[in-house]
Amino acid sequence: xxxxxxxxxxxxxxxxxxVTLSCEQNLNHDAMYxxxxxxxxxxxxxxxxxxVNDFQKGDIAExxxxxxxxxxxxPLTVTSAQKNPTAFYLCASSTIGDSGNTIYFGEGSWLxxx
Amino acid sequence: GQQVMQIxxxxxxxxxxxxxxxxxxxxxxxxxQWYKQRPGGHPVFLIQLVxxxxxxxxxxxxxxxxxxKKNSSLHITATQTTDVGTYFCAGRTGNQFYxxxxxxxxxxx
Numbered sequence: 001x002x003x004x005x006x007x008x009x010x011x012x013x014x015x016x017x018x019v020t021l022s023c024e025q026n027l028n029h030d031a032m033y034x035x036x037x038x039x040x041x042x043x044x045x046x047x048x049x050x051x052v053n054d055f056q057k058g059d060i061a062e063x064x065x066x067x068x069x070x071x072x073x074x075p076l077t078v079t080s081a082q083k084n085p086t087a088f089y090l091c092a093s094s095t096i097g098d099s100g101n102t103i104y105f106g107e108g109s110w111l112x113x114x
Numbered sequence: 115g116q117q118v119m120q121i122x123x124x125x126x127x128x129x130x131x132x133x134x135x136x137x138x139x140x141x142x143x144x145x146x147q148w149y150k151q152r153p154g155g156h157p158v159f160l161i162q163l164v165x166x167x168x169x170x171x172x173x174x175x176x177x178x179x180x181x182x183k184k185n186s187s188l189h190i191t192a193t194q195t196t197d198v199g200t201y202f203c204a205g206r207t208g209n210q211f212y213x214x215x216x217x218x219x220x221x222x223x
Contacts, residue, residue: 102159103204
């Protein structure tokens with residue numbers, strides 16, 4: 001089935017550790033995104049990428065890093081520099097270039113710092 | 115910078131009552147999309163509006179795009195318990211999507 005796969009669904013991190021969230025899509029989409037959602041809050045853009053080997057910072061990139069070595073993959077690393085990482089992380093993808101680009105979301109990853 | 119404001123943040127309605135959420139952008143949008151996120155789930159695409167003044171309907175849901183392409187609304191007629199969730203708008207400028215803060219709808223049976 002086509003879609004976006006995020007893993008793991010639940011992750012616990014000790015303070016001071018880096019963790020990486022996986023995001024894979026088989027929709028042949030050029031653009032991929034990472035959003036953070038805090039309880040009762042909206043979606044805040046962390047990073048986005050519109051082409052392989054290129055990515056841009058979103059509104060809250062500090063403490064996060066990404067890579068886009070393959071079109072299908074856009075992993076997010078939550079570094080120890082992120083002071084409040086406990087949140088729900090959503091990966092998404094879309095086509096680009098015309099006026100209609102539906103965003104498809106993965107099922108999300110819950111990250112908890114313990 | 116670009117902002118998309120959405121109101122209200124929360125709405126509680128009795129089953130059968132109507133519900134409306136509004137989005138306003140600080141700049142003109144090329145299109146606006148609406149998403150629904152069920153509790154514990156991920157946002158799912160509902161619809162896209164592109165033309166100035168456009169109105170689209172999906173059963174009990176009516177979506178409108180303002181004449182200036184800066185605001186939009188989602189109206190649900192006669193809410194049902196299955197309508198529970200958070201509704202987000204996402205305005206597009208260039209290749210960027212700007213999400214509203216969402217409206218969390220609770221339907222009381």
